[in-house]
Amino acid sequence: xxxxxxxxxxxxxxxxxxxxxxxxxxxxxxxxxxxxxxxxxxxxxxxxxxxxxxxxxxxxxxxxxxxxxxxxxxxxxxxxxxxxxxxxxxxxxxxxxxxxxxxxxxxxxxxxxxx
Amino acid sequence: xxxxxxxxxxxxxxxxxxxxxxxxxxxxxxxxxxxxxxxxxxxxxxxxxxxxxxxxxxxxxxxxxxxxxxxxxxxxxxxxxxxxxxxxxxxxxxxxxxxxxxxxxxxxxxxxxxxx
Numbered sequence: 758x759x760x761x762x763x764x765x766x767x768x769x770x771x772x773x774x775x776x777x778x779x780x781x782x783x784x785x786x787x788x789x790x791x792x793x794x795x796x797x798x799x800x801x802x803x804x805x806x807x808x809x810x811x812x813x814x815x816x817x818x819x820x821x822x823x824x825x826x827x828x829x830x831x832x833x834x835x836x837x838x839x840x841x842x843x844x845x846x847x848x849x850x851x852x853x854x855x856x857x858x859x860x861x862x863x864x865x866x867x868x869x870x871x872x
Numbered sequence: 873x874x875x876x877x878x879x880x881x882x883x884x885x886x887x888x889x890x891x892x893x894x895x896x897x898x899x900x901x902x903x904x905x906x907x908x909x910x911x912x913x914x915x916x917x918x919x920x921x922x923x924x925x926x927x928x929x930x931x932x933x934x935x936x937x938x939x940x941x942x943x944x945x946x947x948x949x950x951x952x953x954x955x956x957x958x959x960x961x962x963x964x965x966x967x968x969x970x971x972x973x974x975x976x977x978x979x980x981x982x983x984x985x986x987x988x
Contacts (some may be wrong), residue, residue: 788974799960799978800915813975848915852974859903859964859974863915 759783761864763849769870775837778867782830782851788812790861791824791834792848800848806832836869844871878961882983891948893982895961896941902964904937905976906946910957918959919946951986958983 762781770776782789787808792800803822805813808829817824821840826832836843846868850861879894897904906918921928921937921944928935934947948955962976 790976797980799962799981800976801978802975805975850915859976860905860917860920861976862917865914 761849761851761862763847763864763867765867766865767868767870769872770839771872772841773838775835776839776869777833777835778847778849778869780832780834780849780864782832782849783853783862785853786851786862787829787854788852789826789832790850790852791832792850794846794848794866796845803834839869839871841871844869878959878979878982880982881980882985884985884987885951886987887951887953889951889986891951891955891984891986893946893959893961893984895944895946895979897944897961897963897979898942899963899965901939904935904944905962905964906933906935906944907960907962907978908957909960909981915960948984951984953986953988956984956986 761783764779768776789806791803793803794800803817804824806826809826822836824834846866848866849864852859852861877896883891885891901923903920903922905920907915908918909915919930919933919935921935923939926937932949937944944961958981960978960981962978964974964976
């Protein structure tokens, strides 16, 4: 089965610019997650979708970050405007609602560098 | 906030040796999972242990869980150079009624280097 797809793989922008990341989860996975992973740290959950509804966005900096999952499939994460501290790898993951233990499947990530 | 704390932060061993990594967490959990991350394959799920289990095996992996101490350990036996990666523990918390919304909270990770 195809894995979680993300694009772009790398992005370099200047501070105050905008950027968007795209994620296509594994087919049939209703739950989708966006994580931020700063160098040297573990991933931190930004937002969780169940189909096209938001389940948890408590750690999403809503003044600059936004995410949507139209039609309950693909998702985009946007940062506007970017700050230096947003430099990180942004990981998308998906999970089947049939997964009792919450095993998540991760995409390759988008490495963002803010100059 | 980071729920799990891994120990050690870095571990360097020779091929064939065993590697043990520890994880401590703070709140009641539904289950605990271990993930591996390397540049080639990204973040990959290794093994899951539920709060009512004490030990679990998968190939060369052995995971233990002590809920009274809020700690877990991952043992990799007969390590290989290909095991070189960062290893993360991640917890899924219990909510009221014993249900879980499935949110993973990761630790800082242990960097394992296996020398050929």
